[in-house]
Amino acid sequence: MKPFELIDISGDAGIRAFGNDLKELFLNAAAGMYSLITNSESVTPRKSIEIETSSDSLEGLLVSWLNELIFHFDAYGFIGKEIHIHELRDTLLRATVTGEDFVPERHGGGLLIKAATYHRLKIERKEGHWEADVIFDI
Template sequence: MKKYETFDHTADLGIRIFGRTYEEVFVNGAYALFDLLTDLDKVLKTFSYKLRVEAGDREELLIRWLNELLFLFESRGYLFKEFSIAHLDQTSLEAAVGGEAFDPSRHERKTEIKAVTYHQVAIREKEGAWEGKVIFDL
Protein backbone atom coordinates (compact mmCIF):
# COMPACT_ATOMS: atom_id res chain seq x y z
CA MET A 1 0.00 0.00 0.00
CA LYS A 2 1.36 3.41 -0.93
CA LYS A 3 1.65 5.96 1.85
CA TYR A 4 0.21 8.94 0.00
CA GLU A 5 -0.47 10.60 -3.33
CA THR A 6 -0.63 14.25 -4.28
CA PHE A 7 -3.23 16.13 -6.26
CA ASP A 8 -3.34 19.71 -7.53
CA HIS A 9 -5.66 22.17 -5.85
CA THR A 10 -5.92 25.80 -7.00
CA ALA A 11 -2.56 27.36 -5.99
CA ASP A 12 -2.20 24.71 -3.27
CA LEU A 13 -1.24 21.05 -3.04
CA GLY A 14 -3.48 18.29 -1.75
CA ILE A 15 -2.52 14.88 -0.43
CA ARG A 16 -4.51 11.70 -0.01
CA ILE A 17 -3.05 9.67 2.83
CA PHE A 18 -3.46 5.91 2.98
CA GLY A 19 -3.17 3.53 5.93
CA ARG A 20 -4.22 0.10 7.07
CA THR A 21 -5.16 1.69 10.41
CA TYR A 22 -6.30 5.04 11.78
CA GLU A 23 -2.85 5.48 13.35
CA GLU A 24 -1.11 4.83 10.03
CA VAL A 25 -2.93 7.80 8.46
CA PHE A 26 -1.19 10.09 10.99
CA VAL A 27 2.21 8.43 10.48
CA ASN A 28 1.92 8.51 6.68
CA GLY A 29 0.62 12.09 6.71
CA ALA A 30 3.71 13.17 8.64
CA TYR A 31 5.91 11.18 6.26
CA ALA A 32 4.22 12.87 3.27
CA LEU A 33 4.77 16.34 4.75
CA PHE A 34 8.52 15.84 5.15
CA ASP A 35 8.86 13.89 1.90
CA LEU A 36 7.45 16.93 0.11
CA LEU A 37 9.74 19.30 2.04
CA THR A 38 13.01 17.46 1.34
CA ASP A 39 14.63 14.20 0.19
CA LEU A 40 14.07 11.91 3.19
CA ASP A 41 16.80 9.51 2.02
CA LYS A 42 19.30 12.20 3.08
CA VAL A 43 17.80 12.71 6.55
CA LEU A 44 19.45 10.88 9.45
CA LYS A 45 18.00 10.16 12.86
CA THR A 46 20.29 12.03 15.25
CA PHE A 47 17.66 12.90 17.89
CA SER A 48 14.12 12.17 19.04
CA TYR A 49 11.47 14.67 20.01
CA LYS A 50 8.25 13.98 21.92
CA LEU A 51 5.06 15.88 21.35
CA ARG A 52 1.42 15.90 22.34
CA VAL A 53 -1.43 17.36 20.31
CA GLU A 54 -5.09 17.81 21.28
CA ALA A 55 -8.11 18.79 19.20
CA GLY A 56 -11.90 18.71 19.08
CA ASP A 57 -12.17 15.85 16.57
CA ARG A 58 -10.02 13.56 14.44
CA GLU A 59 -9.90 15.88 11.42
CA GLU A 60 -8.74 18.80 13.54
CA LEU A 61 -6.26 16.46 15.23
CA LEU A 62 -4.69 15.55 11.87
CA ILE A 63 -4.38 19.24 10.94
CA ARG A 64 -2.88 20.22 14.31
CA TRP A 65 -0.43 17.28 14.19
CA LEU A 66 0.84 18.23 10.75
CA ASN A 67 0.93 21.95 11.56
CA GLU A 68 2.91 21.25 14.75
CA LEU A 69 5.46 19.26 12.75
CA LEU A 70 5.63 22.02 10.12
CA PHE A 71 6.11 24.60 12.91
CA LEU A 72 9.05 22.59 14.30
CA PHE A 73 10.60 22.57 10.84
CA GLU A 74 10.04 26.29 10.21
CA SER A 75 11.02 27.52 13.69
CA ARG A 76 13.82 25.11 14.63
CA GLY A 77 14.84 23.53 11.34
CA TYR A 78 13.88 20.03 12.45
CA LEU A 79 13.46 17.43 9.72
CA PHE A 80 11.72 14.24 10.80
CA LYS A 81 11.62 10.88 9.09
CA GLU A 82 10.54 8.48 11.86
CA PHE A 83 7.16 8.72 13.56
CA SER A 84 6.12 6.52 16.48
CA ILE A 85 2.70 7.10 17.97
CA ALA A 86 2.43 6.15 21.65
CA HIS A 87 -1.22 7.17 22.08
CA LEU A 88 -3.93 8.13 19.60
CA ASP A 89 -7.67 8.53 19.95
CA GLN A 90 -10.23 10.84 18.32
CA THR A 91 -9.00 14.01 20.08
CA SER A 92 -5.41 13.50 21.28
CA LEU A 93 -2.10 12.17 20.09
CA GLU A 94 1.24 11.52 21.77
CA ALA A 95 4.21 10.66 19.61
CA ALA A 96 7.98 10.44 19.40
CA VAL A 97 9.49 11.67 16.16
CA GLY A 98 13.06 11.21 15.00
CA GLY A 99 15.25 13.13 12.62
CA GLU A 100 17.90 15.81 12.45
CA ALA A 101 18.35 19.54 11.97
CA PHE A 102 18.17 20.91 8.43
CA ASP A 103 21.65 21.22 6.92
CA PRO A 104 21.67 23.27 3.70
CA SER A 105 24.85 21.50 2.56
CA ARG A 106 23.03 18.13 2.60
CA HIS A 107 19.31 18.86 2.45
CA GLU A 108 17.49 20.55 -0.40
CA ARG A 109 14.18 22.32 0.09
CA LYS A 110 11.78 20.75 -2.42
CA THR A 111 8.41 22.35 -1.67
CA GLU A 112 7.61 25.51 0.27
CA ILE A 113 4.63 24.66 2.48
CA LYS A 114 3.16 27.57 4.47
CA ALA A 115 0.45 25.72 6.38
CA VAL A 116 -1.85 22.73 6.54
CA THR A 117 -5.39 23.98 5.96
CA TYR A 118 -8.80 22.85 7.20
CA HIS A 119 -10.20 23.07 3.65
CA GLN A 120 -11.64 19.67 2.60
CA VAL A 121 -9.90 17.84 5.48
CA ALA A 122 -11.20 14.29 5.91
CA ILE A 123 -10.36 11.01 7.62
CA ARG A 124 -12.50 7.96 7.00
CA GLU A 125 -12.49 4.22 7.00
CA LYS A 126 -12.96 2.91 3.48
CA GLU A 127 -13.17 -0.74 2.43
CA GLY A 128 -11.25 -2.08 5.43
CA ALA A 129 -8.52 0.58 5.27
CA TRP A 130 -8.21 4.25 6.24
CA GLU A 131 -7.81 7.34 4.10
CA GLY A 132 -7.11 10.97 4.94
CA LYS A 133 -7.13 14.12 2.87
CA VAL A 134 -5.50 17.48 3.55
CA ILE A 135 -4.61 20.58 1.56
CA PHE A 136 -1.24 22.34 1.97
CA ASP A 137 -1.12 26.11 1.48
CA LEU A 138 1.93 26.79 -0.72
Protein backbone atom coordinates (compact mmCIF):
# COMPACT_ATOMS: atom_id res chain seq x y z
CA MET A 1 0.00 0.00 0.00
CA LYS A 2 1.33 3.43 -0.92
CA PRO A 3 1.61 5.98 1.91
CA PHE A 4 -0.35 8.76 0.18
CA GLU A 5 -1.50 10.17 -3.13
CA LEU A 6 -2.23 13.69 -4.29
CA ILE A 7 -5.83 14.78 -4.86
CA ASP A 8 -6.53 17.22 -7.68
CA ILE A 9 -8.43 20.15 -6.16
CA SER A 10 -9.01 23.38 -8.08
CA GLY A 11 -7.37 26.29 -6.23
CA ASP A 12 -6.15 24.20 -3.30
CA ALA A 13 -4.04 21.10 -2.69
CA GLY A 14 -5.09 17.78 -1.25
CA ILE A 15 -3.79 14.40 -0.21
CA ARG A 16 -5.28 11.00 0.47
CA ALA A 17 -3.22 9.25 3.13
CA PHE A 18 -3.29 5.52 3.87
CA GLY A 19 -2.27 3.49 6.89
CA ASN A 20 -2.62 0.03 8.37
CA ASP A 21 -3.43 1.73 11.68
CA LEU A 22 -4.11 5.28 12.86
CA LYS A 23 -0.48 5.96 13.75
CA GLU A 24 0.66 5.07 10.24
CA LEU A 25 -2.20 7.13 8.80
CA PHE A 26 -1.11 10.24 10.74
CA LEU A 27 2.55 9.67 9.78
CA ASN A 28 1.65 9.32 6.10
CA ALA A 29 -0.61 12.39 6.19
CA ALA A 30 2.35 14.42 7.48
CA ALA A 31 4.64 12.93 4.81
CA GLY A 32 2.07 13.76 2.13
CA MET A 33 1.78 17.33 3.35
CA TYR A 34 5.55 17.78 3.46
CA SER A 35 5.76 16.40 -0.11
CA LEU A 36 3.69 19.37 -1.26
CA ILE A 37 6.29 21.72 0.24
CA THR A 38 9.53 20.02 -0.85
CA ASN A 39 11.12 16.76 -1.94
CA SER A 40 11.76 14.84 1.29
CA GLU A 41 15.06 13.55 -0.13
CA SER A 42 16.43 17.10 0.19
CA VAL A 43 15.76 17.25 3.95
CA THR A 44 18.42 16.13 6.45
CA PRO A 45 17.48 15.17 10.03
CA ARG A 46 19.58 17.71 11.99
CA LYS A 47 17.37 18.82 14.89
CA SER A 48 14.21 17.67 16.64
CA ILE A 49 11.07 19.31 17.93
CA GLU A 50 8.38 17.96 20.23
CA ILE A 51 4.74 18.35 19.31
CA GLU A 52 1.71 17.74 21.47
CA THR A 53 -1.76 18.52 20.25
CA SER A 54 -5.29 17.61 21.16
CA SER A 55 -8.82 17.88 19.84
CA ASP A 56 -12.28 16.62 20.69
CA SER A 57 -12.46 14.38 17.59
CA LEU A 58 -10.19 12.21 15.48
CA GLU A 59 -10.78 14.44 12.44
CA GLY A 60 -9.98 17.51 14.51
CA LEU A 61 -6.83 15.83 15.81
CA LEU A 62 -5.59 15.19 12.26
CA VAL A 63 -6.19 18.83 11.27
CA SER A 64 -4.58 20.07 14.49
CA TRP A 65 -1.54 17.79 13.95
CA LEU A 66 -0.97 19.00 10.40
CA ASN A 67 -1.53 22.63 11.37
CA GLU A 68 1.08 22.29 14.15
CA LEU A 69 3.58 21.11 11.52
CA ILE A 70 2.58 24.02 9.26
CA PHE A 71 3.01 26.43 12.20
CA HIS A 72 6.56 25.22 12.84
CA PHE A 73 7.32 25.63 9.15
CA ASP A 74 5.81 29.13 8.93
CA ALA A 75 7.06 30.49 12.26
CA TYR A 76 10.47 28.82 12.52
CA GLY A 77 11.27 27.59 9.01
CA PHE A 78 11.37 23.99 10.27
CA ILE A 79 10.73 21.18 7.76
CA GLY A 80 10.35 17.65 9.08
CA LYS A 81 11.90 14.47 7.71
CA GLU A 82 11.48 11.73 10.33
CA ILE A 83 8.53 11.48 12.68
CA HIS A 84 8.07 9.31 15.74
CA ILE A 85 4.60 9.31 17.27
CA HIS A 86 4.94 8.47 20.96
CA GLU A 87 1.25 8.55 21.80
CA LEU A 88 -1.89 8.66 19.69
CA ARG A 89 -5.37 8.47 21.15
CA ASP A 90 -8.69 9.70 19.78
CA THR A 91 -8.08 13.14 21.28
CA LEU A 92 -4.29 13.42 21.87
CA LEU A 93 -1.10 13.14 19.84
CA ARG A 94 2.51 13.41 21.08
CA ALA A 95 5.37 13.18 18.61
CA THR A 96 9.01 14.00 17.93
CA VAL A 97 9.73 15.44 14.49
CA THR A 98 13.31 15.51 13.23
CA GLY A 99 14.33 17.71 10.31
CA GLU A 100 16.10 20.97 9.62
CA ASP A 101 15.70 24.63 8.76
CA PHE A 102 14.13 25.16 5.35
CA VAL A 103 16.58 26.62 2.81
CA PRO A 104 14.79 27.55 -0.44
CA GLU A 105 17.94 27.18 -2.55
CA ARG A 106 18.42 23.60 -1.36
CA HIS A 107 14.88 22.46 -0.70
CA GLY A 108 13.30 23.95 -3.82
CA GLY A 109 10.10 25.86 -4.15
CA GLY A 110 7.02 23.76 -3.55
CA LEU A 111 3.65 24.98 -2.40
CA LEU A 112 3.20 27.47 0.41
CA ILE A 113 0.57 25.80 2.57
CA LYS A 114 -1.51 28.08 4.79
CA ALA A 115 -3.53 25.47 6.67
CA ALA A 116 -5.08 22.03 6.75
CA THR A 117 -8.84 22.51 6.49
CA TYR A 118 -12.06 20.73 7.39
CA HIS A 119 -13.28 21.06 3.78
CA ARG A 120 -14.02 17.52 2.49
CA LEU A 121 -12.07 16.11 5.45
CA LYS A 122 -12.72 12.45 6.11
CA ILE A 123 -11.12 9.58 7.97
CA GLU A 124 -12.42 6.11 7.15
CA ARG A 125 -11.64 2.52 7.97
CA LYS A 126 -11.76 0.52 4.71
CA GLU A 127 -11.10 -3.16 4.13
CA GLY A 128 -8.36 -3.57 6.73
CA HIS A 129 -6.73 -0.15 6.43
CA TRP A 130 -7.38 3.53 7.13
CA GLU A 131 -7.76 6.38 4.63
CA ALA A 132 -7.90 10.12 5.19
CA ASP A 133 -8.60 12.92 2.72
CA VAL A 134 -7.19 16.32 3.68
CA ILE A 135 -7.49 19.57 1.73
CA PHE A 136 -4.94 22.34 2.31
CA ASP A 137 -5.50 26.04 1.85
CA ILE A 138 -2.65 27.41 -0.29
